[in-house]
Amino acid sequence: xxxxxxxxxxxxxxxxxxxxxxxxxxxxxxxxxxxxxxxxxxxxxxxxxxxxxxxxxxxxxxxxxxxxxxxxxxxxxxxxxxxxxxxxxxxxxxxxxxxxxxxxxxxxxxxxxxxxxxxxxxxxxxxxxxxxxxxxxxxxxxxxxxxxxxxxxxxxxxxxxxxxxxxxxxxxxxxxxxxxxxxxxxxxxxxxxxxxxxxxxxxxxxxxxxxxxxxxxxxxxxxxxxxxxxxxxxxx
Amino acid sequence: xxxxxxxxxxxxxxxxxxxxxxxxxxxxxxxxxxxxxxxxxxxxxxxxxxxxxxxxxxxxxxxxxxxxxxxxxxxxxxxxxxxxxxxxxxxxxxxxxxxxxxxxxxxxxxxxxxxxxxxxxxxxxxxxxxxxxxxxxxxxxxxxxxxxxxxxxxxxxxxxxxxxxxxxxxxxxxxxxxxxxxxxxxxxxxxxxxxxxxxxxxxxxxxxxxxxxxxxxxxxxxxxxxxxxxxxxxxxxxxxxxxxxxxxxxxxxxxxxxxxxxxxxxxxxxxxxxxxxxxxxxxxxxxxxxxxxxxxxxxxxxxxxxxxxxxxxxxxxxxxxxxxxxxxxxxxxxxxxxxxxxxxxxxxxxxxxxxxxxxxxxxxxxxxxxxxxxxxxxxxxxxxxxxxxxxxxxxxxxxxxxxxxxxxxxxxxxxxxxxxxxxxxxxxxxxxxxxxxxxxxxxxxxxxxxxxxxxxxxxxxxxxxxxxxxxxxxxxxxxxxxxxxxxxxxxxxxxxxxxxxxxxxxxxxxxxxxxxxxxxxxxxxxxxxxxxxxxxxxxxxxxxxxxxxxxxxxxxxxxxxxxxxxxxxxxxxxxxxxxxxxxxxxxxxx
Numbered sequence: 025x026x027x028x029x030x031x032x033x034x035x036x037x038x039x040x041x042x043x044x045x046x047x048x049x050x051x052x053x054x055x056x057x058x059x060x061x062x063x064x065x066x067x068x069x070x071x072x073x074x075x076x077x078x079x080x081x082x083x084x085x086x087x088x089x090x091x092x093x094x095x096x097x098x099x100x101x102x103x104x105x106x107x108x109x110x111x112x113x114x115x116x117x118x119x120x121x122x123x124x125x126x127x128x129x130x131x132x133x134x135x136x137x138x139x140x141x142x143x144x145x146x147x148x149x150x151x152x153x154x155x156x157x158x159x160x161x162x163x164x165x166x167x168x169x170x171x172x173x174x175x176x177x178x179x180x181x182x183x184x185x186x187x188x189x190x191x192x193x194x195x196x197x198x199x200x201x202x203x204x205x206x207x208x209x210x211x212x213x214x215x216x217x218x219x220x221x222x223x224x225x226x227x228x229x230x231x232x233x234x235x236x237x238x239x240x241x242x243x244x245x246x247x248x249x250x251x252x253x254x255x256x257x258x259x260x
Numbered sequence: 261x262x263x264x265x266x267x268x269x270x271x272x273x274x275x276x277x278x279x280x281x282x283x284x285x286x287x288x289x290x291x292x293x294x295x296x297x298x299x300x301x302x303x304x305x306x307x308x309x310x311x312x313x314x315x316x317x318x319x320x321x322x323x324x325x326x327x328x329x330x331x332x333x334x335x336x337x338x339x340x341x342x343x344x345x346x347x348x349x350x351x352x353x354x355x356x357x358x359x360x361x362x363x364x365x366x367x368x369x370x371x372x373x374x375x376x377x378x379x380x381x382x383x384x385x386x387x388x389x390x391x392x393x394x395x396x397x398x399x400x401x402x403x404x405x406x407x408x409x410x411x412x413x414x415x416x417x418x419x420x421x422x423x424x425x426x427x428x429x430x431x432x433x434x435x436x437x438x439x440x441x442x443x444x445x446x447x448x449x450x451x452x453x454x455x456x457x458x459x460x461x462x463x464x465x466x467x468x469x470x471x472x473x474x475x476x477x478x479x480x481x482x483x484x485x486x487x488x489x490x491x492x493x494x495x496x497x498x499x500x501x502x503x504x505x506x507x508x509x510x511x512x513x514x515x516x517x518x519x520x521x522x523x524x525x526x527x528x529x530x531x532x533x534x535x536x537x538x539x540x541x542x543x544x545x546x547x548x549x550x551x552x553x554x555x556x557x558x559x560x561x562x563x564x565x566x567x568x569x570x571x572x573x574x575x576x577x578x579x580x581x582x583x584x585x586x587x588x589x590x591x592x593x594x595x596x597x598x599x600x601x602x603x604x605x606x607x608x609x610x611x612x613x614x615x616x617x618x619x620x621x622x623x624x625x626x627x628x629x630x631x632x633x634x635x636x637x638x639x640x641x642x643x644x645x646x647x648x649x650x651x652x653x654x655x656x657x658x659x660x661x662x663x664x665x666x667x668x669x670x671x672x673x674x675x676x677x678x679x680x681x682x683x684x685x686x687x688x689x690x691x692x693x694x695x696x697x698x699x700x701x702x703x704x705x706x707x708x709x710x711x712x713x714x715x716x717x718x719x720x721x722x723x724x725x726x727x728x729x730x731x732x733x734x735x736x737x738x739x740x741x742x743x744x745x746x747x748x749x750x751x752x753x754x755x756x757x758x759x760x761x762x763x764x765x766x767x768x769x770x771x772x773x774x775x776x777x778x779x780x781x782x783x784x785x786x787x788x789x790x791x792x793x794x795x796x797x798x799x800x801x802x803x804x805x806x807x808x809x810x811x812x813x814x815x816x817x818x819x820x821x822x823x824x825x826x827x828x829x830x831x832x833x834x835x836x837x838x839x840x841x842x843x844x845x846x847x848x849x850x
Binding site: 036037038039067068071072074075076077078079080081082083084085086100102123124125127130134138141142143144146150152153154155156157158159161162165169170172173203206208209 | 301767
């Protein structure tokens with residue numbers, strides 16, 4: 025037998041006065057399944073267990089959660105990567121309100137994303153074909169545009185936990201820099217002005233939890249550093 | 261019901277993938293009261309998983325490229341049952357739609373001259389098949405769908421589109437004239453059920469690959485739009501035509517883009533032989549997807565498959581070198597490591613044909629208006645109902661879609677539907693309110709699940725349905741298996757009608773959503789099965805052992821499935837493009 029001990033955070037406001045951890049035992053038949061597979065097996069046992077999932081290949085960002093203390097995507101996290109002492113503890117992403125079980129309310133996270141005006145701005149009329157961009161200019165977007173908005177980074181960030189309403193957070197700032205770094209965008213000055221205050225950017229303390237958990241291997245801390253440099257340069 | 265809240269819009273778009281977001285953008289910019297209703301946050305839609313690119317003759321890789329060549333390839337790829345007026349529209353409007361995406365910020369990869377990077381894809385040619393392989397697929401590395409979907413979502417934010425995120429559409433609402441006048445929808449967070457009234461209801465719900473046990477499709481691809489249309493009594497077209505993508509990762513079903521072969525990768529059997537040279541001497545690994553998928557299955561059936569069970573082949577990429585792989589195919593390197601435990605820089609990837617795309621769908625014209633057929637066999641517009649993207653069958657893909665044409669379909673016809681609805685709203689819509697009993701009719705199945713007290717449960721029934729489709733309606737099909745499949749599905753329909761939803765809670769009840777999705781999977785599966793059985797020929801993706809040849813005399817036609825009678829009829833294919841001569845059917849070789 026290869027029985028895995030799984031402990032899952034449960035909360036349904038309609039029936040539960042408080043959240044609790046529910047324990048399951050699952051036979052994996054020795055296979056190195058993904059955590060999402062385990063959740064699907066649990067849901068087949070208990071249909072009231074709730075989690076989000078869509079692409080099941082790590083590109084849609086639905087199933088961000090906290091697995092044995094670390095944020096990540098359940099669909100691309102093999103058991104061998106997280107299970108310790110045959111035990112798997114699954115909790116919702118920390119710091120956001122829980123709607124039910126492993127589903128969190130992402131409204132604050134999305135609000136910070138919307139705040140940075142996450143779309144290309146260019147005041148010049150568009151040409152009849154595409155705007156030209158050299159491969160070198162385009163390379164500057166690598167490591168930025170791949171963000172999938174899973175919120176693993178922002179919900180692992182102590183600064184975001186403290187000030188989710190004022191600190192943009194690593195995901196939002198990564199997107200902000202993605203547009204500043206785009207040779208086709210002409211709004212860098214306005215973008216900087218929008219976040220030039222003590223909280224929006226400067227609450228980042230360089231803890232780098234965001235880098236540690238990003239399932240796409242992106243580096244929000246570096247992007248935040250670049251924004252700081254631009255803010256400093258603008259100030260002088 | 262008396263207490264049910266009503267919402268009202270000029271246009272409600274159901275589905276927040278590429279097609280829905282492109283339609284919404286057009287309408288939001290026009291100032292119409294528009295909402296996008298999506299069962300997931302829009303960037304979780306399946307468009308996000310598209311990898312290789314968007315095919316379009318923008319003349320970047322080859323300044324002499326011509327939309328007519330793209331049209332020729334698409335008509336040939338469709339095995340001649342793609343509508344030539346619609347394909348002409350897509351290929352001529354395509355460049356505009358792609359440049360718009362670039363202007364919106366889509367981070368396309370680039371050539372040295374700064375123009376959009378284009379790579380070769382399957383079924384592409386220059387000079388009407390006479391000029392060799394073309395490179396016509398515009399790409400953002402191998403994350404084109406992700407880049408496209410996020411760009412469209414971002415521009416909808418900019419245009420203040422209203423989003424009903426994590427809402428589920430239950431059924432269409434029809435008035436006494438059988439016009440579609442809105443939809444019953446549920447807020448997943450609270451469980452509240454709402455009547456949404458709208459002059460225009462746009463189905464952009466994507467595909468239904470989850471009718472098969474093994475699929476590249478997201479868990480959410482459950483054919484909700486097809487299910488709603490069939491339950492409303494509207495027909496679907498060419499629904500037997502399912503694309504099996506040659507390169508799904510063996511065991512996991514996860515997609516590996518055709519762009520791998522476009523960049524120079526190729527398939528090998530257990531002897532290390534590049535077997536596509538035998539099946540398609542000219543195009544080799546870049547033949548049509550149907551051709552490559554069949555060749556792979558034949559290799560496996562004839563004992564040349566790889567692995568312990570000889571049940572897959574290998575995709576070889578290591579000769580391309582680490583630089584090319586990390587630059588052009590970084591997502592594939594990542595997925596291979598995660599799901600196949602293979603580093604493609606060093607080793608080949610185990611792959612097998614996997615259900616990927618639904619060529620059929622709700623018949624529409626180029627404006628996205630949904631069509632039905634009247635008693636005289638004439639096309640008739642369904643008032644108030646529109647469809648675009650994978651759920652629609654306009655039909656640009658016929659019986660086999662070319663790689664890269666799906667993303668183009670989304671943006672061209674999402675845009676077209678948006679423009680047409682805007683114009684219609686400006687001209688004034690006739691709108692007749694639904695009665696209470698009209699609304700009640702659309703609540704029936706939701707009430708059925710809510711009142712269920714015992715019976716079989718959803719996960720088991722779903723798994724059974726998927727296995728029936730996998731076993732009887734795969735790459736190769738034959739009469740007796742399909743008859744068995746049709747019978748099993750009829751029995752399954754009875755069992756699903758008495759199935760049980762144990763969890764009756766309101767807030768974020770995904771078990772209820774999965775139950776409602778199961779109804780839709782069943783509708784798609786049964787339509788597929790009956791249409792596949794009745795189309796007695798082989799064409800494109802529909803390949804029958806008992807009828808191995810294309811039968812242009814009897815079947816150079818769309819199939820059209822009517823749900824009330826469960827009967828398959830035929831509809832004429834359009835052979836009348838506006839600005840070029842008809843592409844006449846020819847023997848299709850690569």
